[in-house]
Amino acid sequence: MRTSLRAEVRKLRYQRSTYGILISACALAAVSSISLIATAQLPQQGGMFLNLTDEATMHLVMSSATAGYIFALVLGIVMSTTEFRHSTAVATYLAQPKRRTVMVAKMMIAAVMGVVVQLVSTTVGMLAGYIYVQRYDHFALAPDTYGRILAGSVLVGAVLAIVGVAVGSLIRSQMVAVVVSLLWLQLVEGLIIVFADWLGKWSMRSAITSVLDVAVRVRSPQATIDTTNGFGPWPSVALLLGYAALFAVAATVTSMRRDVE
Amino acid sequence: MQGAKLRYEHLSKHYGSTIAVRDLSGDIRPGVVTGMLGPNGAGKSTALKCLLGLAAPTSGGALIDERPYAELDDPGRRIGTVLETRGFHPGVTGRQNLLVLTAAIGIDDSRVAQVLDIVELTEAADRRIKGYSLGMRQRLSLAAGLLADPDTLVLDEPGNGLDPHAIVWLRNLLKGLAAEGRTVLVSSHQLAEMQHTVDDVFIMDHGDLKAQGSMSEVCGGRSLEEAFLAITEGGRL
Numbered sequence: 001m002r003t004s005l006r007a008e009v010r011k012l013r014y015q016r017s018t019y020g021i022l023i024s025a026c027a028l029a030a031v032s033s034i035s036l037i038a039t040a041q042l043p044q045q046g047g048m049f050l051n052l053t054d055e056a057t058m059h060l061v062m063s064s065a066t067a068g069y070i071f072a073l074v075l076g077i078v079m080s081t082t083e084f085r086h087s088t089a090v091a092t093y094l095a096q097p098k099r100r101t102v103m104v105a106k107m108m109i110a111a112v113m114g115v116v117v118q119l120v121s122t123t124v125g126m127l128a129g130y131i132y133v134q135r136y137d138h139f140a141l142a143p144d145t146y147g148r149i150l151a152g153s154v155l156v157g158a159v160l161a162i163v164g165v166a167v168g169s170l171i172r173s174q175m176v177a178v179v180v181s182l183l184w185l186q187l188v189e190g191l192i193i194v195f196a197d198w199l200g201k202w203s204m205r206s207a208i209t210s211v212l213d214v215a216v217r218v219r220s221p222q223a224t225i226d227t228t229n230g231f232g233p234w235p236s237v238a239l240l241l242g243y244a245a246l247f248a249v250a251a252t253v254t255s256m257r258r259d260v261e
Numbered sequence: 262m263q264g265a266k267l268r269y270e271h272l273s274k275h276y277g278s279t280i281a282v283r284d285l286s287g288d289i290r291p292g293v294v295t296g297m298l299g300p301n302g303a304g305k306s307t308a309l310k311c312l313l314g315l316a317a318p319t320s321g322g323a324l325i326d327e328r329p330y331a332e333l334d335d336p337g338r339r340i341g342t343v344l345e346t347r348g349f350h351p352g353v354t355g356r357q358n359l360l361v362l363t364a365a366i367g368i369d370d371s372r373v374a375q376v377l378d379i380v381e382l383t384e385a386a387d388r389r390i391k392g393y394s395l396g397m398r399q400r401l402s403l404a405a406g407l408l409a410d411p412d413t414l415v416l417d418e419p420g421n422g423l424d425p426h427a428i429v430w431l432r433n434l435l436k437g438l439a440a441e442g443r444t445v446l447v448s449s450h451q452l453a454e455m456q457h458t459v460d461d462v463f464i465m466d467h468g469d470l471k472a473q474g475s476m477s478e479v480c481g482g483r484s485l486e487e488a489f490l491a492i493t494e495g496g497r498l
């Protein structure tokens with residue numbers, strides 16, 4: 001196991017994509033928090049909620065700095081699919097033919113990297129938001145609020161990186177795995193949450209929303225969007241861990257049965 | 262040094278309705294170079310993948326010292342491999358690709374410089390793989406195969422992309438390693454070159470083992486190419 005862990009760390013260290021993903025996560029986190037603050041300055045209609053002197057709005061602004069979690073998922077996918085894209089899986093499984101060991105090592109390192117991605121990108125995003133919001137009247141959040149946001153963010157990062165490794169192992173095509181995952185998480189689950197909340201609250205997206213505390217309720221003459229109907233934070237943590245375990249088992253069992261090309 | 266005894270026991274491998282290898286049996290002994298020879302599509306690479314645990318046999322099996330590859334102690338150190346399907350990350354340097362392998366098989370990083378020197382790739386070691394020629398990639402594959410100073414070598418078409426000078430070097434290397442008591446199994450479709458390299462042969466065609474034995478037993482005074490064509494009844498090359 002130790003040798004497989006060391007090998008996975010070296011792969012990530014040597015590949016430029018690792019740094020690209022980290023930088024992209026930071027950029028998305030910063031843009032997310034700053035754009036919400038900027039949106040709050042626009043003329044508002046229909047009882048919109050973005051008022052920076054309101055605690056809930058400021059909480060949402062800082063929570064939006066967790067948006068880089070998508071890149072934790074992508075990092076996990078890339079860790080798996082790169083092996084098949086460049087046929088390095090052959091060398092990986094020759095060095096360690098016990099495929100369960102390889103999968104566990106990959107997921108352990110992915111989880112650590114998911115934590116790193118979210119720790120760094122969320123900190124950058126919150127810092128950017130904090131600096132930008134100083135020019136406006138705003139509600140000052142308590143320091144422990146930042147801590148709670150960060151804790152939820154790293155947990156989601158770790159889980160999604162594991163799910164990413166599993167999805168990449170199951171689908172193997174990098175492009176297909178990334179597109180399918182993002183479409184599922186951002187579009188399909190989003191629609192399920194809006195149009196069938198009884199089912200949507202079991203979705204990964206709903207659990208992420210709850211853990212990151214980024215639920216929104218918008219009521220306007222044009223539309224009503226309410227993503228606050230999911231489970232509470234702790235059941236959502238359990239749901240996310242359940243998803244991670246399910247994907248991890250499915251990917252490991254599948255990898256043990258498939259030939260390596 | 263004593264190489265491993267390799268054994269195929271009625272190995273068959275099917276991909277759907279396609280039979281890649283059918284009922285392959287035979288022993289590969291240490292101390293000699295054994296050639297698994299045949300045209301493209303003969304089933305050589307599939308037989309090697311089954312031996313190395315990369316592909317699951319449909320029936321039968323392939324053993325290394327009476328055990329499947331996955332059940333060996335430190336298989337990555339004992340068995341050196343050069344496979345056509347083995348890839349390297351193109352965005353990473355040759356040296357870094359080998360450093361990933363030293364970590365994976367748990368050997369000292371200092372060995373990387375030694376094998377790069379052996380395959381004469383030291384000068385290009387810090388260039389990214391995407392800038393390597395086919396011959397340089399093949400040399401890097403050989404370096405990866407030699408990394409752990411293994412007692413057994415399994416090579417799939419190792420001469421592909423090598424220039425004549427490198428092919429002579431490779432031939433001498435394989436013969437030298439076998440002379441030290443190591444097991445060397447090499448698959449190839451280049452019969453003229455293998456004539457000068459191998460001691461024992463497995464001749465395969467369309468997934469079937471057509472002949473096996475020492476070169477003198479199989480060729481009977483003919484060239485390897487003539488013997489192959491006779492055995493496979495003028496088969497394709």
